[in-house]
Amino acid sequence: MDRRKFFGSATLGATALAATAASVSKVAMAALPEPVMQAKPDTMPPLAPSTGRPYNPVVTLNGWTLPWRMNNGVKEFHLVAEPVVREMSPGFKVNMWGYNGQSPGPTIEVVEGDRVRLFVTNKLPEHTTMHWHGQRLPNGMDGVGGLNQKQIPVGKTFVYEFIARRPGTFMYHPHADEMTQMAMGMMGFWVTHPKEKHPLIDEVNRDFCFLLSSYDIDPGSMTPKIMTMLDQNIWSWNSRVFPGIDTLNVRHNDKVRIRIGNLTMTNHPIHLHGHEFLVTGTDGGPTPKSTRWYEVTTDVAVGQMRQIDFLADEEGDWAFHCHKSHHTMNAMGHDVPTMIGVDHKGLVKKIQKAIPDYMVMGERGMADMGEMEMELPENTAPMMTGTGPYGPVEMGGMFTMLKVRKDQKPGDYKDPGWYKQPPGTQAFEWTGALPEPARFQSEVKANNGFVPGLNNFPEAKPTTVNIRKPQGGHSNH
Numbered sequence: 001m002d003r004r005k006f007f008g009s010a011t012l013g014a015t016a017l018a019a020t021a022a023s024v025s026k027v028a029m030a031a032l033p034e035p036v037m038q039a040k041p042d043t044m045p046p047l048a049p050s051t052g053r054p055y056n057p058v059v060t061l062n063g064w065t066l067p068w069r070m071n072n073g074v075k076e077f078h079l080v081a082e083p084v085v086r087e088m089s090p091g092f093k094v095n096m097w098g099y100n101g102q103s104p105g106p107t108i109e110v111v112e113g114d115r116v117r118l119f120v121t122n123k124l125p126e127h128t129t130m131h132w133h134g135q136r137l138p139n140g141m142d143g144v145g146g147l148n149q150k151q152i153p154v155g156k157t158f159v160y161e162f163i164a165r166r167p168g169t170f171m172y173h174p175h176a177d178e179m180t181q182m183a184m185g186m187m188g189f190w191v192t193h194p195k196e197k198h199p200l201i202d203e204v205n206r207d208f209c210f211l212l213s214s215y216d217i218d219p220g221s222m223t224p225k226i227m228t229m230l231d232q233n234i235w236s237w238n239s240r241v242f243p244g245i246d247t248l249n250v251r252h253n254d255k256v257r258i259r260i261g262n263l264t265m266t267n268h269p270i271h272l273h274g275h276e277f278l279v280t281g282t283d284g285g286p287t288p289k290s291t292r293w294y295e296v297t298t299d300v301a302v303g304q305m306r307q308i309d310f311l312a313d314e315e316g317d318w319a320f321h322c323h324k325s326h327h328t329m330n331a332m333g334h335d336v337p338t339m340i341g342v343d344h345k346g347l348v349k350k351i352q353k354a355i356p357d358y359m360v361m362g363e364r365g366m367a368d369m370g371e372m373e374m375e376l377p378e379n380t381a382p383m384m385t386g387t388g389p390y391g392p393v394e395m396g397g398m399f400t401m402l403k404v405r406k407d408q409k410p411g412d413y414k415d416p417g418w419y420k421q422p423p424g425t426q427a428f429e430w431t432g433a434l435p436e437p438a439r440f441q442s443e444v445k446a447n448n449g450f451v452p453g454l455n456n457f458p459e460a461k462p463t464t465v466n467i468r469k470p471q472g473g474h475s476n477h
């Protein structure tokens with residue numbers, strides 16, 4: 001079968017195509033759009049459309065857009081589901097399942113009204129499917145294994161074909177052995193641009209997108225634990241963790257859009273510093289203008305997408321992160337060693353059985369951790385290791401920065417480096433006298449010089465260790 005005949009048969013409809021692709025011969029394989037692979041976890045420049053209707057392309061944070069082939073007016077994409085090694089941050093590599101060389105898979109960008117044909121080749125060790133989260137499409141294209149179609153067997157290629165009916169932001173992921181396949185990183189973004197000026201979709205200068213994903217990876221291990229339901233310890237944006245997440249670099253006074261999809265098992269209040277934004281879209285499409293109000297944090301629940309728009313009119317390096325503080329602290333493995341140079345595998349848990357209050361972290365809080373050269377097992381996510389121009393940022397996981405610069409050229413997405421605050425615009429140390437409130441003077445006298453909370457601690461008293469003894473029965477277990 002030659003190329004022309006193959007694609008001629010494609011017009012017969014997806015069912016015929018699926019049959020053709022399922023009984024894939026070498027010649028037919030040759031007629032598939034060649035899968036484009038990505039080896040690097042870097043943020044790729046936006047992919048300007050060379051065919052079809054024009055649009056302003058998105059930039060996927062630490063990701064890329066999948067090129068397509070135009071075939072008789074149909075946009076053809078080829079996704080390959082396969083095991084990949086994702087570098088989650090420099091020095092931290094994880095065995096995942098993804099698409100076309102990375103997890104998440106490449107972003108798919110089309111225009112409202114486009115007819116799209118998506119070839120999905122399964123190179124996983126088990127069957128899979130593809131679900132096009134949020135799309136209007138024929139029922140047989142919805143990708144729920146067993147319900148809408150037979151699962152794609154190992155080594156086979158299935159074809160999905162539909163018209164991108166409404167503009168918006170969508171996701172794709174398997175609907176086959178979902179617990180395993182999503183815990184292993186199988187997911188991707190989909191953006192359908194409006195075909196003409198849309199009353200609810202403003203034109204923007206920069207349009208970013210990324211997925212929230214989480215994993216349970218034991219320190220020193222390389223493979224996510226798929227049975228974990230809620231207790232993930234690696235919180236990532238597009239399967240990257242700070243300081244491995246690229247910054248969002250924009251020009252001063254750019255109109256900026258950020259699309260955030262959540263495929264973790266919990267919600268994430270996403271917080272932007274220095275600016276207020278409007279939630280202009282959800283998975284359901286653009287929000288009506290009457291429903292919009294300014295926010296600095298928006299909660300993205302499980303399975304949801306939020307699109308935010310704002311004017312980047314404040315120069316600087318602005319933190320942009322999940323507001324759940326544990327999600328900006330990675331490798332909070334329950335067995336993370338914190339005692340330098342001590343082989344204590346399993347020891348902490350044993351101690352805690354006897355002494356519930358036993359603390360292994362810094363006695364003065366956790367800030368020391370950012371500076372400490374901790375001996376972590378090899379291939380462990382950095383916990384609080386990102387460094388800024390003034391020292392440790394004390395963050396990890398779901399954290400990066402919005403960098404707003406006057407001299408950032410239009411279309412330039414390069415990291416401009418650290419912001420230099422103009423003289424007189426940065427918090428500084430007070431070196432003058434500190435007047436003591438009169439109230440304290442009398443308290444100090446009354447307490448023989450000691451006021452709790454005033455930094456003058458008395459001699460440390462011997463600590464009593466609270467040991468919980470076995471209580472007879474096991475009713476508390």
Ligand SMILES: [Cu+2]
Binds near residue numbers: 267322323324327398
């Ligand atoms: Cu979070």
